[in-house]
Amino acid sequence: MRRPTLFLTVGLPGTGKTTAARRIEVEQRALRLTKDEWVKALYGPENPPSAGDVIEGRLIQIGLRALELGNNVVIDYGLWSRDERSALRQAAADLGARAELRYFELTPAEQRRRLDRRQAEAPHTTWPMSDRELAGWAAAIEIPTRGELDGSEPIDDPPSGFATWDEWRRHRWPPSVR
Numbered sequence: 001m002r003r004p005t006l007f008l009t010v011g012l013p014g015t016g017k018t019t020a021a022r023r024i025e026v027e028q029r030a031l032r033l034t035k036d037e038w039v040k041a042l043y044g045p046e047n048p049p050s051a052g053d054v055i056e057g058r059l060i061q062i063g064l065r066a067l068e069l070g071n072n073v074v075i076d077y078g079l080w081s082r083d084e085r086s087a088l089r090q091a092a093a094d095l096g097a098r099a100e101l102r103y104f105e106l107t108p109a110e111q112r113r114r115l116d117r118r119q120a121e122a123p124h125t126t127w128p129m130s131d132r133e134l135a136g137w138a139a140a141i142e143i144p145t146r147g148e149l150d151g152s153e154p155i156d157d158p159p160s161g162f163a164t165w166d167e168w169r170r171h172r173w174p175p176s177v178r
Contacts, residue, residue: 011104057173
């Protein structure tokens with residue numbers, strides 16, 4: 001029996017994560033979990049940060065259950081922090097699944113061009129993003145290491161104050177809006 005795979009898309013807005021996730025969904029017969037689609041369906045033009053965290057957490061719960069049932073899963077949102085990626089890599093390992101990271105990056109000019117095109121052609125799928133926001137996000141992302149990407153790097157211990165990655169995951173992605 002093959003081991004299921006958890007595919008993690010990592011990157012800033014407009015870098016190609018959703019396009020790749022759609023391809024993975026078909027090629028790998030994976031359940032695709034795209035946060036923006038859920039936020040748009042539930043909140044329309046709004047994008048409340050606290051709800052986004054809850055939606056991410058709920059999608060992760062669904063994804064982990066699908067892995068447990070033997071299905072491939074692709075998580076389609078930025079996963080900008082190493083801690084987020086480590087928690088999900090550990091969750092996959094705990095379920096006997098593989099984890100595979102896919103990192104996407106572009107020049108800021110190409111990212112801006114793609115986001116402007118998306119806003120013009122499909123505004124119902126996105127939100128306006130300023131250059132200031134993009135620069136802030138670019139400064140915040142922790143770019144995956146080569147070892148994270150090829151799976152050779154061991155998973156870090158959970159951050160201080162958390163006994164397990166599962167405990168950290170429940171803290172990072174709360175079960176409800178606070």
